[in-house]
Amino acid sequence: MPEPTPLPTPTSNAVGQSAIRADALPKVNGDFDYASDLAAEGMLWGHTLRSPHPKARIRSIDTAAAEAMAGVAAVLTAADVPGKRTYGLIEDDQPVLADTMANYQGEPVAIIAATDLDTARRAADAITVDYEVLEPLCDPAEAVRRGEYFRHQPLQVGDPDTATAAVVVAREYVVGMQDQAPLGPESGLALPRPDGGVDLRVATQWLHSDQEQIAPCLGLKESQVHLEMAGIGGAFGAREDLSVQVHMAMLALATDKPVKMMYDRAESFLGHVHRHPARMRYEHGADAEGRLVYVRAQIVLDGGAYASTTDAVVGNAASLAVGPYEVEHVAVEAWGTRTNNPPCGAMRGFGGVQTCFAYESQMDALAEELGLDPLEIRRRNAMHQGSKLITGQVVQEPGIDVPNENAPFSPLVDLLDRFAAIPAPAIPAGRDIIELPGGTGNTTHGEGVVRGVGYGVGLKNVCYSEGFDDFSTARIRLELVDGEPVAYVHTAAAEVGQGHQTIQAQIVRTELGIDRVELLPVDTKVGSAGSSSASRQSYMTGGAVKAASEAVRELWATHDLADGPIEATREFRHRPTKPMDPVTGQGDSHVQLALCVHRATVDVDIELGLVKVVDLTCVQDVGKILNPIALEGQIHGASAQGLGLAVMEEMIVDAGVVKNASFTDYLIPTILDMPPMRLEIVENADPAAPYGLRGAGEPPTLSSTPAIVAAIRDATGLALTHVPVRPEHLTRHLVRQP
Amino acid sequence: MELKLHIDGENVTAQIDRPGESLLQTLRDRLGRTGSKNACEQGECGSCTVLLDGDPVCACLVPTAGCEGRDVKTVVGAVPKPVRDAFVACGAVQCGFCTPGLLVSVADLLAREDDPSDPQIREALAGNLCRCTGYEKIIDAVHHAAEASR
Numbered sequence: 001m002p003e004p005t006p007l008p009t010p011t012s013n014a015v016g017q018s019a020i021r022a023d024a025l026p027k028v029n030g031d032f033d034y035a036s037d038l039a040a041e042g043m044l045w046g047h048t049l050r051s052p053h054p055k056a057r058i059r060s061i062d063t064a065a066a067e068a069m070a071g072v073a074a075v076l077t078a079a080d081v082p083g084k085r086t087y088g089l090i091e092d093d094q095p096v097l098a099d100t101m102a103n104y105q106g107e108p109v110a111i112i113a114a115t116d117l118d119t120a121r122r123a124a125d126a127i128t129v130d131y132e133v134l135e136p137l138c139d140p141a142e143a144v145r146r147g148e149y150f151r152h153q154p155l156q157v158g159d160p161d162t163a164t165a166a167v168v169v170a171r172e173y174v175v176g177m178q179d180q181a182p183l184g185p186e187s188g189l190a191l192p193r194p195d196g197g198v199d200l201r202v203a204t205q206w207l208h209s210d211q212e213q214i215a216p217c218l219g220l221k222e223s224q225v226h227l228e229m230a231g232i233g234g235a236f237g238a239r240e241d242l243s244v245q246v247h248m249a250m251l252a253l254a255t256d257k258p259v260k261m262m263y264d265r266a267e268s269f270l271g272h273v274h275r276h277p278a279r280m281r282y283e284h285g286a287d288a289e290g291r292l293v294y295v296r297a298q299i300v301l302d303g304g305a306y307a308s309t310t311d312a313v314v315g316n317a318a319s320l321a322v323g324p325y326e327v328e329h330v331a332v333e334a335w336g337t338r339t340n341n342p343p344c345g346a347m348r349g350f351g352g353v354q355t356c357f358a359y360e361s362q363m364d365a366l367a368e369e370l371g372l373d374p375l376e377i378r379r380r381n382a383m384h385q386g387s388k389l390i391t392g393q394v395v396q397e398p399g400i401d402v403p404n405e406n407a408p409f410s411p412l413v414d415l416l417d418r419f420a421a422i423p424a425p426a427i428p429a430g431r432d433i434i435e436l437p438g439g440t441g442n443t444t445h446g447e448g449v450v451r452g453v454g455y456g457v458g459l460k461n462v463c464y465s466e467g468f469d470d471f472s473t474a475r476i477r478l479e480l481v482d483g484e485p486v487a488y489v490h491t492a493a494a495e496v497g498q499g500h501q502t503i504q505a506q507i508v509r510t511e512l513g514i515d516r517v518e519l520l521p522v523d524t525k526v527g528s529a530g531s532s533s534a535s536r537q538s539y540m541t542g543g544a545v546k547a548a549s550e551a552v553r554e555l556w557a558t559h560d561l562a563d564g565p566i567e568a569t570r571e572f573r574h575r576p577t578k579p580m581d582p583v584t585g586q587g588d589s590h591v592q593l594a595l596c597v598h599r600a601t602v603d604v605d606i607e608l609g610l611v612k613v614v615d616l617t618c619v620q621d622v623g624k625i626l627n628p629i630a631l632e633g634q635i636h637g638a639s640a641q642g643l644g645l646a647v648m649e650e651m652i653v654d655a656g657v658v659k660n661a662s663f664t665d666y667l668i669p670t671i672l673d674m675p676p677m678r679l680e681i682v683e684n685a686d687p688a689a690p691y692g693l694r695g696a697g698e699p700p701t702l703s704s705t706p707a708i709v710a711a712i713r714d715a716t717g718l719a720l721t722h723v724p725v726r727p728e729h730l731t732r733h734l735v736r737q738p
Numbered sequence: 739m740e741l742k743l744h745i746d747g748e749n750v751t752a753q754i755d756r757p758g759e760s761l762l763q764t765l766r767d768r769l770g771r772t773g774s775k776n777a778c779e780q781g782e783c784g785s786c787t788v789l790l791d792g793d794p795v796c797a798c799l800v801p802t803a804g805c806e807g808r809d810v811k812t813v814v815g816a817v818p819k820p821v822r823d824a825f826v827a828c829g830a831v832q833c834g835f836c837t838p839g840l841l842v843s844v845a846d847l848l849a850r851e852d853d854p855s856d857p858q859i860r861e862a863l864a865g866n867l868c869r870c871t872g873y874e875k876i877i878d879a880v881h882h883a884a885e886a887s888r
Contacts, residue, residue, distance in 0.1 A: 020826060027834030028822040028841060030773025030813035037772035118756070183777040183785060183835040183869050233777070233835030234869050265778045434857050497833025497870045629829035629875070636872030637832065663782035663867065671863045671873040676856075 010509035015691060018629035021502040022519065023231075023495065035187035035203035035230035040258035043189070044073050046244070046251045047120035047261070049110040049127050050270060051102030054136035054340040054656025058100055058129060061110060066123040071115040074254045075123065081250065083219030089209065089241055089345070091150070091307035096217050096246050102131070104305035104342055105657050106270030113251040113259050136340035136656040140279065140302040143337035150303050150310040150336045153318040155585025157390050158329035160294035165285025169365040173282065173358040174722040176650030177302075178275040178641075180347050181668050184233015186243040186271055187262040190252035197224030198249045203232040205239045207492045208528035217246045218253065225249070229522035235496035236641070237346030238272040240533060241308050269661035273308045273345030274651060276301035276336070278317075278354035284362045290370045290377045294329035295322050295362075299355060301344070303336040308345030310336035315466050316351030318585055319391045323359040324412050324459040324595060325381040330390045332585065340656045346533055348641060349701040352460045357645075357723055360456045360706035364713065374455050374710065375416050384410035392586040395593065411684055412457065415597045415619045418680050424453050424601045425615045437603055437610035439672060448607040451614075454710025456598045458702025462695030463536040463591040467579045470536070470591075471571050473527030474544035476508065478552050479565035487512055487552070490520040493529035493541040498697055499630035500537045504545045506627060507690075511549035512556075527571065535594065535695025538626060543690040544572035575688060592686060596620040596699035598639065598707035601675075604715040607734070609727030611647050613675045613708055621682040623694035628681075634697045636677055642704030644669050647712075650724050741806050745771065746815030754802050761805055762786045762797035765812065773813045773838050777867070784866035787839035789816045794846045796865075813838035817845045824883035825876075832870035840866045844880055853884050 013019035026032035063075040078085065078099035088094045098109045110127050114120035137143055188202035197220055204210050207227045215225045232239065244261040251259040263271050283296040299317050303310035318334040347353075367377040385408040387395045428435075436444055464470040475490040487508045495501045505517040529541045551568035559566055578587040601615040616639055625631055641649075648667040652659040660666045685692025705723060713720050716730055741752045745765070752764050762779065765771045765788075775785035779798040786797040789811040797810075821844050824830070831837050840863065847854055847862040854862065859880045868876065 018829070021829075021831065023834070024826040024831045027831050027837050028813075028817075028825050030838045032834060033772075034775070034835060036776060037766075039770070181869055182833070183775070183783060183867065184833065185777065232833060233775070234833040236869070262776075265780065432857065434861070440861070499832070633829050633832055633871055633875055636874045637870045638872075640872035641869075662780060663778040664780055668867060668869060669872075670865075670867060671860045671876070674873045677872065677874050 010513055010515050013506055014510040015506050015626050017627065019502050019506050019627055021499050033231050034184050034233050036185055036262045038189040038201055038230055038260060040189060040191060043258035043260050044113040044115060044251065044255060045117040045120050046248045046259045047112045047117060047124055048108045048247060049124040051098060051105060051107045051109050053102055053131055053133050054105045055134040056102045056131035057134060058098060058102060058109065059132055060130045062128040063110065066112060066126040069119065069123050069126060071119040072112060072123045073257065074113040074251055075110060075127065076250055076254060077110045081217060084216040087213040087217055087242060087246065088307055089309055090311050094306040104340055106342065108247065111247045111251055113255050138339055138341055138656045140300045140337040140339060143339050144300060144335050148338040150307050150338055151314040153314050153334045153580060153585060154583060155318050155321065155330065155332040155390060160296050160329040160331050163285060163294040163329040165293040166288040167366060167369045168283065168285045169362055169369060170283040171362065171365065171721055173280045173361060175278040175354045175357055176724055177277040177653060178347060178645050178649050179269060179651055179666060180236035180238035181666065182234030182236055182238050185263045185265065185268050188230060188244045188248055189258060189260045190248040191258045192252045192256050195224065198252055200225065200227045200245060200249060201230045202227060202245055203230050203239060205235050205494045205496060205533055206531035207524050209531065210242060210245055211524050213242055214245050214249060218249055227524045229494060232494060232496045235532065236348045237533060240346040240531060241273050243271050265663060266661045269658060269666065273343045275347035276303060276313055276344040276354065280354065280358045282358050282362050284366055286366050290366060290372050290380050292325055292327040292381050295327050297321050297332045299332065299334040301336045301354065302339055302341055304339055304341040304343040306343045308343050310345065313351035315580060316461060317355050319389065319580060319589055320352050320459055320461065321355050321359065322390055323356065324383045324457060326383055326387050327390065341653055342658060348638065349460065349698050350534065352458065352702050353705065356458045356702040357706050361709065361721065364710050375419065378457055379413050379416055382410045382412035384408040391580060391589055393588045393590060411595055411621055414684065415595060415621060415682060418619050419599055422617055422678060422680065424599060427451060437605040437612040438608065443608055443610065444605050448605050449603050450606055450715040451601065451603050452711040452713065452715025453599065453601050454707050454714050456703040456705065456707030456710060458596045458699050460535065460594045460699045460702055461590040462594050463534055463539055463574050465577055465589045465591065467577050470530055470540065471573045472529045472540040472544040473569065473571050474541065474548040475526050475567065475569040476548040476552050477565050477567040478512065478556060478561065480561045484516060485514045485561055486516040486518060487514060488518050488520055489545060490526045491529045491541050491545065492522055492524060492526055493537050494522065494532035496532045498634060499627060500532065500541065502630060503538055503542055503626050507542055507545045508549050511546060512553055535698045538693055539574065539689055539695055540572060544570055546690050547572050592689060592694060594621065594694045594696065594699045596703045598700065598703040600707040600711040602708060602711040602715060604712055604730065606716055606730065609730035611712055611725065613643060615675050616704060617678045618700055619680045619682065620696065620699060621684050621694060622696045623686045623689060624683055624692040625681060626691065626693060631681065631696055632679060635679055635700045638697060638700035639677060639704040640669050640674050642701045643674065643708060645723055646705045646708035647724050739803065741802060743805055744809045746812055752802065757803050759802050760798050761800040761802050764802040765797060771812065775835050775838055777835060784843065785836050785839040787842040787866065788812045789842060789846065794843055813841050817841040818887060820886035821845055821848065821883040824879040824886060828875050828879035828882055830871060830875040830879035836866060836868040840868065840876065844883065848884055848887055852888055854880065
């Protein structure tokens with residue numbers, strides 16, 4: 001037997017280094033193909049006619065005029081759906097095209113293929129739909145009363161009725177409807193195949209889930225629907241549900257031509273789900289030292305017209321309802337309602353964001369009642385090693401060699417204590433007006449401007465919860481190219497911008513000790529990778545790539561690559577979880593927990609109600625840093641989306657109708673809105689996870705919002721129970737005397 | 739109508755059939771030059787920023803019919819290599835959809851100001867939305883690009 005070749009080590013870009021992302025070069029050169037850049041010879045353009053009404057019966061649809069137009073190749077309605085009429089991520093309830101009822105404004109009613117987009121749009125205008133407009137159900141509280149909900153999840157620990165508290169704070173909180181607003185519009189290209197199937201090139205977060213949902217609607221077998229990932233211009237949850245997929249496939253099959261679909265910005269706002277708006281009533285009782293005695297919470301999340309992922313969002317909201325704090329007596333009720341508002345589903349933070357704003361606001365309210373420092377009240381209640389979540393799940397936070405029975409390690413206190421070394425910035429002398437609220441609007445020279453500082457803590461579950469059989473697949477082939485070992489990595493994991501593909505390559509380099517790693521196209525020719533969501537891809541597909549690399553390494557030890565390539569495919573699973581009990585909410589439901597703390601410093605013009613966030617400092621436990629530069633980018637970006645929710649981002653929905661479906665009217669943070677950020681990244685490893693990592697992409701989205709609002713409260717003394725905080729929330733107490 | 743344009747150093751003839759067609763539509767849909775991106779087509783996001791006779795504009799707001807004989811520089815022709823390299827090296831690119839427009843705006847800024855301060859950078863890039871990065875790495879990249887270009 002020949003002596004096995006000793007394993008070399010990679011010269012660079014192993015796990016832990018700031019490897020440069022492979023797609024950065026084509027992206028800066030303008031030749032990276034996003035889904036909206038795709039084209040094919042002889043292709044048609046698809047377009048969607050949508051219901052203008054939040055609720056209407058469809059009496060008839062007359063497509064004759066549209067079909068007669070020059071350049072129109074197909075006009076299809078619900079009657080033309082070749083297979084199953086509905087799809088859905090969890091529940092199978094969303095019509096491919098509305099049949100007898102339209103249940104939200106923007107629901108697809110008909111689809112058109114034409115030689116160009118203008119013609120397709122004109123054809124949509126030429127379709128006559130006879131609607132019987134009906135009264136929409138838009139009030140989530142009314143939906144709860146009528147029993148119109150996708151899920152009701154109660155949770156009970158101890159008995160708040162028996163608890164006595166020295167101080168009680170009870171408030172109602174409102175979280176507006178936030179949009180993911182990825183810059184890349186929903187787009188894709190469908191290519192009919194000679195065998196009657198269809199090839200789809202789309203920007204999606206989960207290829208295999210798309211395939212499972214698309215094929216039955218087309219009346220095709222999954223093997224006849226092949227998906228390949230197109231370049232993704234951001235996702236943040238907006239690409240979890242189907243958008244253009246079934247429609248463009250139907251049009252391609254009906255016309256036997258390639259069909260491209262691409263939403264414009266207004267259609268994008270109507271064509272994907274949003275973050276659930278929430279109304280939450282919280283009551284916290286604490287003893288005289290500020291230790292929580294009981295929490296009661298009623299959480300109503302509006303799921304809108306169709307189920308999407310509301311079921312799982314409600315599970316997160318209920319299980320994380322009090323945050324990372326110990327409480328003996330808890331009673332939670334969480335609903336995900338069914339209304340005629342826009343459908344809501346996945347957005348970064350996924351049910352954790354809404355409750356985080358409420359419970360952190362409550363912690364501050366208690367601290368104020370008791371005259372305690374906001375950090376101190378959080379320390380006194382912080383969960384620690386061996387604590388139980390309100391679901392009964394025991395917190396196992398490893399990383400400490402010598403457990404101390406008397407003072408068990410608290411991962412939260414560890415993070416909170418680190419702020420002492422990073423003081424909030426002082427007010428600089430002689431500020432330029434550009435640094436003040438209002439900026440170049442020249443609205444103040446400092447008069448009426450008050451500074452405030454606030455903290456927010458977020459607790460987020462990583463990976464899918466509640467017993468879901470979550471897995472990811474990786475295939476790795478190692479072969480000699482020009483005498484050098486090269487690894488070819490094949491997964492179906494979506495690169496949404498987070499840098500996951502770079503992480504894959506770093507893992508392979510580390511495990512195989514080689515320099516050259518090639519990533520194969522992301523498609524359905526390999527097993528599922530699950531979704532790029534729930535902060536799970538480093539854990540799950542990272543875990544699969546690591547496992548496949550280890551398998552290849554083992555084979556390589558006794559195999560000379562000169563004799564041929566080595567290949568291994570591995571599925572990776574995290575430890576199993578359990579469902580939540582439908583009555584008590586108890587259950588070991590989460591895979592991994594991740595903590596993040598923000599401190600915000602704001603200047604508020606209390607006369608005009610203008611807010612400028614001047615500093616955001618973030619301390620986050622990520623278990624293990626895989627790629628510092630990519631990780632920092634995730635924390636910055638997540639913090640910015642939390643800032644958006646705190647002070648500007650809200651879809652205004654009036655009687656079921658969206659009022660601001662544009663970037664003119666729906667504001668996302670600009671470079672002038674984002675403050676400089678300071679990060680302290682902590683590595684308390686989780687030995688159950690690959691390399692000890694913790695999912696990192698979502699937690700900062702939770703904590704930055706309450707930190708900023710706490711800072712505005714500190715500056716203004718106002719209660720501020722609604723996000724986003726609007727100027728009128730800050731000025732409506734300034735009543736002009738007659 | 740037929741128009742002659744000078745795009746990224748090449749003489750290009752474009753056939754358009756609608757007077758209201760935007761320069762962005764002409765670049766992307768007529769000429770297959772998809773480097774400039776279409777995120778809002780309302781002049782709010784800056785993803786389609788190009789230099790028109792040297793001035794930064796949102797190509798989605800410029801009618802092609804008014805561009806006869808004019809010079810258009812997109813991300814392909816407007817951005818010096820040190821600027822592109824800095825965006826790559828500093829982690830200023832995530833999904834990258836805003837990147838072409840941002841790069842053109844940065845190129846324009848650095849042509850006017852060889853060592854911009856943070857407030858100058860923020861003001862110059864205020865018309866370019868990015869949803870991924872929180873802008874920190876973009877500011878780092880502009881400083882690096884400025885240093886490398888001096």
